Amino acid sequence: MSVGTSYRLDPAVVTEELTVGYRLGHGRRRAVLEGLNLELHPRELVCVLGPNGCGKSSLLRTVAGLLPALGGRVLLGSTPIDAFDRNELARRLAVVLTDRIDPGFLTVLELVSLGRFPYTAWNGRLEEPDRRAVAEALAALGLSEFGERRIAELSDGEQQKAMIARAVAQRPRVLVLDEPTAYLDLPSRVEILQLLRERVTETAEAVLLSTHELELALRLADRLWLIDEHGGVECGLPEELVLNGAIGRAFARDELQFDLETASFRPTRPARGTVALVGDGIATLWTARALERVGFAVRVASSLGPPHTAEAALVEVYDDPTTPSGAAWRVRRTPAEAGADTRRVAADTHRCATLDQVLRTIETGRTGPADGSHAV
Amino acid sequence: MAHALKAVPFILPAGIALVAAMLASLGFGSVPIPIPEVLRALLDPSAVEPGVRVIVRVIRMPRMIAAVSAGAALALSGLQMQTLFRNPLAGPFTLGISSGAGLGVAVVVLAAGTGGVLGTLAEGFGGYGPYALVVAATAGAAAVLLAILAVARRMAEITTILILGILFGYAANAITTALLQIAEPQQIQSYITWSFGSFAGVTWTQLGAFLPLAAVGILLSVRLMKPLNALLLGERYAETLGMSVRRNRYAIIVTTALLAGATTAFCGPIAFIGIAVPHLCRFALRSSDHRVLIPACAVTGALVAVLSDLISRLPGHDVTLPLNAVTAMLGAPVVVLVIVRRGRAHGRFSSGAVR
Known part of the structure; x- marks a missing residue:
């Protein structure tokens, strides 16, 4: 034996x-x-x-x-x-x-x-x-x-x-x-x-x-x-x-x-685009899930990681104790913008206090102030 | 032992009621005899008039004993059928035992007086007298039983056996109906009288055959209480618990056929006791455990049969009601109650589970 x-x-x-x-x-x-x-x-x-x-x-x-x-x-x-x-x-x-x-x-x-x-x-x-x-x-x-x-x-x-x-x-x-x-x-x-x-x-x-x-x-x-x-x-x-x-x-x-990472099955559908997600912690994990659910491929990079490819849309997650979830988001570049001008990174970062706002911003395709209410 | 004790609060009063009913059954009738006189006729026959002695000991006692045995036998066979088929509406006659017996009786009734082999046979037993009917009913019930066993042997699904049993019953009934169609009115009358069910015709001599059969059936039922409990989980689970499904299925069918067949042969097809009494006991004891249900059903079945017989004699009147009319009037409400309560229980179930 x-x-x-x-x-x-x-x-x-x-x-x-x-x-x-x-x-x-x-x-x-x-x-x-x-x-x-x-x-x-x-x-x-x-x-x-x-x-x-x-x-x-x-x-x-x-x-x-x-x-x-x-x-x-x-x-x-x-x-x-x-x-x-x-x-x-x-x-x-x-x-x-x-x-x-x-x-x-x-x-x-x-x-x-x-x-x-x-x-x-x-x-x-x-x-x-x-x-x-x-x-x-x-x-x-x-x-x-x-x-x-x-x-x-x-x-x-x-x-x-x-x-x-x-x-x-x-x-x-x-x-x-x-x-x-x-x-x-x-x-x-x-x-x-x-x-x-x-x-x-x-x-x-x-x-x-x-x-x-x-x-x-x-x-x-x-x-x-x-x-x-x-x-x-x-x-x-x-x-x-x-x-x-x-x-x-x-x-x-x-x-x-x-x-392999989550030990679960997820639907294979053609991605609507790639989103680079910068951040760490629980909020980043759930942001990735939300983005995947609506059809994006997500690449997560630590905030200290290498610069993200310019073809991808870019969302940052950071701690913010003033929001209910303890996190806030900056959408630096939407998929539409990433396709139109691969070099552009929004200077006036578009702050979102909820995930819902993140998804809506991604869908509308613009990082510029949509109605002014959540621009910083 | 805890289980046996659980049944005492129910079985003790039922047993006392049974003894009281048995005594009443000996006292009531066209010639009322006071209970002390009945007791004297039983314990010290020489102390009472010969007339009273004959009425109590020769006429009423066999009838009362037949009712006790038949009631216990029917309730026990009904209990086993309900457990085996996992069906609350199953009863002693679900497998067509009584229909087979009825066919046998119809054949003999028709054959009597018509000559031929069967006719001679029937004449030999005294026309369509008591013995011819008993033999005919036994033969008919046995024929159906053999057909059922032939099916059960092939290890079919238990539901298949249930359906075939019901169909055998219909087939036997159909032949009986056809036979009665060509029968003389007098012959039809004697068939109908048999089909009403009665404990009245049972004699001491017949009890000599009926009691041992019923006793064997009751003992077999007691032996079957452990497998019957396992069958509460269904046949597949019973098998994983180490029970031989095939052997116990046989044993239960044969025991039931013995109890129901013997009763039907001597007393006719008595309805409802076999279906209603097991439910009555389950609800009174709030138990599904056969270790308490078997004694409870035996006592309660006997009690209900003696009471039904008493009621059918309509104390104080000259008329008698058909026994089956009385058992149906007593039994139907119990069955209705069970169906209503089951419906409620299932309603609660389905709302609690999503599937």
């Missing part, structure tokens, strides 16, 4: 030449993903990323033993997944699906207690270890006070936490979650992924989840399984997949491009 991997435990899940797909009956099959050799290690949170319809859910369902593999196999530890009977499997692997449940009068405690199903006797009665596992699962998801609440009365985020607590109560070695953050508002999405992140560091569990939250996944995942449009799967550190361009390729669309 090499030094670089010596900190790792034996893999919790291994796929060997796995083919994921569906049997259509009459011997016909439709493979979605083929020849996958992937590993999931204990203490790791792995996010499965990929465009819609690429086979994320099918892959997860195959790993969870819910969908038989078309070829190859899934090993849980060192045992093929289909060698376990259902009950043994449920003690090792727990699943949170996207299925909506009809909770009736179920309470949080009753729901989470169902996670003990593979351990309890025929009558489902909880013994001491079961009760302890349920209490710990509730605590891990911050639901200790919610035990007697009915599932139907909870918010979507709380319902999802209860479903995860139920899976955690199964005391699995592997936790598989299919889009656990779908339908949730942003704070709940962050909270749930954060909770799962802490979970893997506190226990030896491995967590495998699919998500559309690219930015969150890049921040939280130990490793990504990245599926591209053609059914190829790349496995690696998030940062690595960003740097080698795999992320950008996987989500490539004509109208979208991946921005």
Whole structure:
């Protein structure tokens, strides 16, 4: 074992030449993903990323033993997944699906207690270890006070936490979650992924989840399984997949491009022109976003940086405690002016107290006093 | 144990009410017998007149016991169907069990007196007497059950099984209707009387067959409470919890068919108890946990059946109402209530979630 991997435990899940797909009956099959050799290690949170319809859910369902593999196999530890009977499997692997449940009068405690199903006797009665596992699962998801609440009365985020607590109560070695953050508002999405992140560091569990939250996944995942449009799967550190361009390729669309600096996608449209932005700090960042949104390519230069190219429009950002945002702007040259006279830099700098004024000045194309009100 | 305790405040009063109703059922009728006399006839038969003894012990008691068993059986089978199909309107007869039984009865009723193999068979059982009807209903229910199991075997979606069950029911009803069209008025009359449902015709001898069947069905229901709870999350989740969906689906269907089929064979197709009582128990206990619902449904089902039978006898009058008319009058409001409340709950849901 090499030094670089010596900190790792034996893999919790291994796929060997796995083919994921569906049997259509009459011997016909439709493979979605083929020849996958992937590993999931204990203490790791792995996010499965990929465009819609690429086979994320099918892959997860195959790993969870819910969908038989078309070829190859899934090993849980060192045992093929289909060698376990259902009950043994449920003690090792727990699943949170996207299925909506009809909770009736179920309470949080009753729901989470169902996670003990593979351990309890025929009558489902909880013994001491079961009760302890349920209490710990509730605590891990911050639901200790919610035990007697009915599932139907909870918010979507709380319902999802209860479903995860139920899976955690199964005391699995592997936790598989299919889009656990779908339908949730942003704070709940962050909270749930954060909770799962802490979970893997506190226990030896491995967590495998699919998500559309690219930015969150890049921040939280130990490793990504990245599926591209053609059914190829790349496995690696998030940062690595960003740097080698795999992320950008996987989500490539004509109208979208991946921005390496902000780890987000932005529309690719022909720029209306280039704006050189001089300044630093938060105000500069948001000025750049506003200018990009209305269709300009932005080049940011520190105020101490080299002189800016004359073909670009020029906006300066500087601190000004008298404005609500604590910043003010000088539009030194508009795109129109930059095109007309590449040498011109407005001498009477056009001061703007709000971003709105900056954008309007840029749009009207003149740095000269438009109505005199905000000229200095 | 906490779960069992939760049910006590409901099951204890229901149990007391059931005992009271059972005694009342032995006392009321065309010849009213005071309760102390009923008790004496039960505990010390030699102390009462032979007439009273016969009325209480031979005529009314089998009827009362049939009502208790049938009520419990129907409520339990309804509960399991509602959970299995995740559908509040499912009931003991959703899979067409009663329609199959009805077809069997219609065939025997028609065949009686017409000669031929079936006719001879029916005559052999005493015309369209009690045994012929029981055997016919059992055969019809079993035929539908086998068809359903053949479908369930192929691991179809549970909704598919539900739809096919309903369609099997329609098909059986259609054949029954066609058969009745060519029947004599007297034959139609005996079919209709059967279809009203009644505990009156059940004898001690029949109870000898009915009670063991119902007891087996009730025991199987108790054994199924853990998988039934897992099914509250849907079949896919139940599978990830380690439950064998196929095996438990079979077990639930067979148990339900046993309970509903035996009841229908001996008492006719009794409506509404199987649909309404599980809802009644869920709302009274505010629980979906089968560990409390199964005992609660058994007791409440028995209570509702005995009460319905009492009401159908219209104490103080000579007329009797069809049992199904009474159960429908008692059950329909419960079902309406459930639908209204569910509608409200879903309204709250959809406004809370954006999707």
